[in-house]
Amino acid sequence: xxxxxxxxxxxxxxxxVGSGLAxxxxxxxxxxxxxxxxxxxxxxxxxxxxxxxxxxxxxxxIGAQYFTARNPEFLPFLCEHAGDCxxxxxxxxFGFQGANNQWQVFPNELRYVxxxxxxxxxRALSAHVTVVADTRVERLVRAGEYWLLFDANGEQVDKCxxxxxxxxxxxxxxxxxxxxxxxxxxxxNDAVNRVLPCWAVAARFEGNPWPHHEGIRCNHxxxxxxxxxxxxxxxxxxxxxxxGTWWVLHASAEWTVQNVDTxxxxxxxxxxxxxxxxxxxxxxxxxxxxxxxxxxxxxxxxSPGHLWFEKQNIGLAxxxxxxxxxxxxxxxxxxxxxxxTQSLVSR
Numbered sequence: 062x063x064x065x066x067x068x069x070x071x072x073x074x075x076x077x078v079g080s081g082l083a084x085x086x087x088x089x090x091x092x093x094x095x096x097x098x099x100x101x102x103x104x105x106x107x108x109x110x111x112x113x114x115x116x117x118x119x120x121x122x123i124g125a126q127y128f129t130a131r132n133p134e135f136l137p138f139l140c141e142h143a144g145d146c147x148x149x150x151x152x153x154x155f156g157f158q159g160a161n162n163q164w165q166v167f168p169n170e171l172r173y174v175x176x177x178x179x180x181x182x183x184r185a186l187s188a189h190v191t192v193v194a195d196t197r198v199e200r201l202v203r204a205g206e207y208w209l210l211f212d213a214n215g216e217q218v219d220k221c222x223x224x225x226x227x228x229x230x231x232x233x234x235x236x237x238x239x240x241x242x243x244x245x246x247x248x249x250n251d252a253v254n255r256v257l258p259c260w261a262v263a264a265r266f267e268g269n270p271w272p273h274h275e276g277i278r279c280n281h282x283x284x285x286x287x288x289x290x291x292x293x294x295x296x297x298x299x300x301x302x303x304x305g306t307w308w309v310l311h312a313s314a315e316w317t318v319q320n321v322d323t324x325x326x327x328x329x330x331x332x333x334x335x336x337x338x339x340x341x342x343x344x345x346x347x348x349x350x351x352x353x354x355x356x357x358x359x360x361x362x363x364s365p366g367h368l369w370f371e372k373q374n375i376g377l378a379x380x381x382x383x384x385x386x387x388x389x390x391x392x393x394x395x396x397x398x399x400x401x402t403q404s405l406v407s408r
Contacts, residue, residue: 081109153275
């Protein structure tokens, strides 16, 4: 529905770079106000960190493992635009190792996952907006009151009034530098330095190697997080040829930095060995897939919610601007849309 505080002359054509949760949330909310929205995604489909890898006849979540819903507007938004069948509560047992390496229980809080995989949420949200996939926006060029967007081949892909960038800070900074906007790019330096990489491995064990928890945060030097992916809702393989239990292993940032250019096969071997050391399991593995996240999670820093450069008509949103969690991406997009709408009303 068109926001009644906006005039017809306030309707804008807006390009959004990135189709993760922040980009899709901003796109839906701005479209509801009557703006004309196009979302550009460098990969084959939407999702960002709500990512999954194909494994045999199923999939394993190799990015965000779950999300919380502390903002009372988050779940209603997902129910309305993604559908309440696209996510569910993950009722697993979660533990973490304290300073003495003894296992302790996570705080009692509902944790949600997409079903049958995390990408189900982003796929459903993307159905409400125009998403142009396989298109990497490399440069913005000012043309009077408009922005021209050019892809990696130097071809113009859009002409718009405003641009919203929801890529990780390193990629957002690179785009701003290549767009001759060094004063904006400089403001992302601290955020870029705080984003940590992560190697992720999904491994299929012939049995359950750790029956005590479904998700664990570890003190092991190589492993930061491990989760029983098969324990998540709608992920059982009873009717598939795929048997066994899939666990997802996230390496620690320190280990990833030391092994950032290591061959994926070697990474899988070493992280599975580290998981065996952590759990004491001798259950054989039958398969594995590996993914390297160069920009996995933010480590502290300011959380302004969003960045809105009104003079240039450029906005930035993403979880790295709002606490780093999945829900932070939603919060960031909402705060940017609010700031942008207010700037139109106050003109």
